[in-house]
Amino acid sequence: MKTIIFKTASTYLLPILLLFSVFILLRGHYLPGGGFVGGLIASIAYVLHSFANGLDRTKDVIKFHPGFLMPVGLSLSLLSGMAPLLHELPFMTGLWAHDPVPVLGNIGSALFFDIGVYLVVVGVVLTIIFTISESI
């Protein structure tokens, strides 16, 4: 599928899709969206890039093994779940900042949990797809 149109488009689609995935991630708490969908969209961005430019180029773009994102994301989620324990509250209780941040809105521990999910999904999907396309 290495047509010139696809190739040119994929260079622009990669940042746009990544931005869109972050948007989906951030709107996730009250509206449809969230870490899982956002992670899927982010990994689709890279998959599309690899279809157009070849796997090696995409790996150069990412720079490290995507599997590394799995433990990072898991630890972020675990820590955000355990943060309420410092306040003597049960595991996974939502902690919220008092004042909303511009653009992002209310920041709470749920956001960090979702970011963790996002990273895990990106890590898992890219590891699976890269491994499969390498073995073909």
Add this chain to the structure above:
Amino acid sequence: MSNQYIIFPVLFQLFTAIVLMFFWTKRTAQKFISMGGSVIALGIAVWLFSTVWNGGIFTMQAGSWQAPFGITFVADVFSSTLVLLTAISGLAVSVFSAGSVRNRRIKFGYFPIFHLLLMGLNGAFLTGDIFNLYVWFEIIIISSFVLLTLGGEKPQIEGSIKYVTMNLLASVIFLTAIAILYGLAGSLNMADLSLKIPEIENQGLVNVTAILFLIGFGIKSAVFPLYFWLPASYHTPPPAISAIFGGLLTKVGVYALFRVFTLIFVPDEFTGNLISWIAVFTILAGGLGALVQTNIRKAFSYLIVCHIGFMIAGLGIYTELAIAGAIFYLIHDITVKTNLFLVSGMIFKIEGTYNMRYMGGLYRSWPKLSLLMAIPLFSLVGIPPLSGFWAKIFLIEAGFRTNEYVVIAFIILGSFLTLFVIARIWAEVFWKKGAELPKKEYVKYFFELRRAKQYAMIIPIVLLSAVTLYIGLGAENIVAVAKVIGADLMDPSQYIEAVLGNSNPTDAP
């Protein structure tokens, strides 16, 4: 009482798994992290057990959502005992894995998945929400599927297809049952369900749901007639993995059966009889299956099925004494079955085969090790004063009090079948003069291993045998625990009060 920290057995296993994932390529480091993590997990489990034993039932409302609506975690004596046993078996298997699992398997994430499996087990024991129980079951299935296929040998794949198919079927039935239950009662909290179920008008549908739960958990705990996936798959993975499967996985199903059929559905006469008959046939099927096996791991797998029957029989009789006996049997069985599969791995490393026809002379060449291996083998049979004996005494006594003579007859028959199988294994493997086998090149024999690896295989067997000896010789302590659990299960009012009664004022800020 509410206690935020009862979830730590679950969280700590997740933490260990994450740390292990950071050390994905460093095999030696993984072994030490896994062993260290298992020791700490044992410490946490001991803390949990002593807290619950001294302070009563503790609950935790995840995310501060109050009881019937949020997910509740409950630590009563039953669940904390099982968490403790999981930690003991986990430690033993972790050390044994460090000595015996091949590098090729460790490279593909053996240790992280192993700890995720333990996380799933702890979660299933601690949760007080029926849908959350299903989620933990899924975590257990997924991790066990990976562990079962890791290494990718042909028999492994064949066994795991049967394993996964049956377990997915069980999950579907379990999920259907949950859906119907939610439609009937409008709640998923087990304590809340316990109050709501008797008030439902359509008791016929409630009974059908109970049977669906029985089928779902029955497949998972390998009871008659859907037990055949177990002997078809448990002998295929490396012995360390079979040990954790044989010791704990089917027991989660038994745990769930006990929990659901004492708390949510109280068996009526039909269901009680059904459970008793299932127990009887399970004992028969497992015992007879074990008779004809020549592969020692297959024989042990059939014995698992046989002994699941003993525990289900306790549930079928359904008196406090019978439940206590079944719990005692559960405690004994987890340590002994884990140990037996470790022993089978040890025998394989010494002899180079699992087929008992070709083995022999183990007692002559390794007398001390043979005596060590005799402890789990003989306590499985229930030779007094070893641990299996006391559990059966309780079950039989409970049977006499309720005149369930058929069940008693089959428990005794099952014990004789077990005795016969173990005696045959003892005669064939340990006493018979062994034939000289041609050395296999791809097997690394026990005497070829380094000292540290040899000890890593012996120490877990010593540890579990010591626990078995304690259960047998210090039986009065275990009986006290089992009786408390029996009383708790038969009268769930304390459990319900602990979950629903406390309106702790920790609302989210």
